[in-house]
Amino acid sequence: KAGVTQTPRYLIKTRGQQVTLSCSPISGHRSVSWYQQTPGQGLQFLFEYFSETQRNKGNFPGRFSGRQFSNSRSEMNVSTLELGDSALYLCASSSWGTGANVLTFGAGSRLTVL
């Protein structure tokens, strides 16, 4: 069973540019979550999508947005990049059925903003 696939794995952008990251969840998983990891800050929740609907959003500015497609694949976009947006962006998928769920993470997209 294929895992969570994130593309691209590494990318470098300059301030003011925008970036789009892609995530393909595990087959059958309809929930996709995005997290930002920066040194010393752990994993910060960005948003969660289920069946193309955003069900929860973290405390990030509106420059961070996402969407989910009918095949459950998801993208996140960051506009007007700032130096502080340099981070590892992690996508995770889950079935989010009844009860607690385990998130399965991808390897991440490492974004560097110069």
Add this chain to the structure above:
Amino acid sequence: DQQVKQNSPSLSVQEGRISILNCDYTNSMFDYFLWYKKYPAEGPTFLISISSIKDKNEDGRFTVFLNKSAKHLSLHIVPSQPGDSAVYFCAAWSGGSNYKLTFGKGTLLTVNP
């Protein structure tokens, strides 16, 4: 407001000894807790979890203990192996329609041969 706290940024132990990683939480609504392990250049991988109705869960060398009254959980690794060297994240879920895990900042475990 950091609701899940891992107060030790790093921990170093000898191979074969016990590793104890600690986690404290402040949100009494959390009812399910997970530990993830993360190697560099990889995503976090699920290790073990525990429901708030239990106080202990064991899986091989890994045991998680939950003390609800103290809002504290710990991960014990016995015996520790060099391959266990990684960053360990504690995470919590508050159930309902929250749909998100709240993570601590992580503890870097180094197991020395």
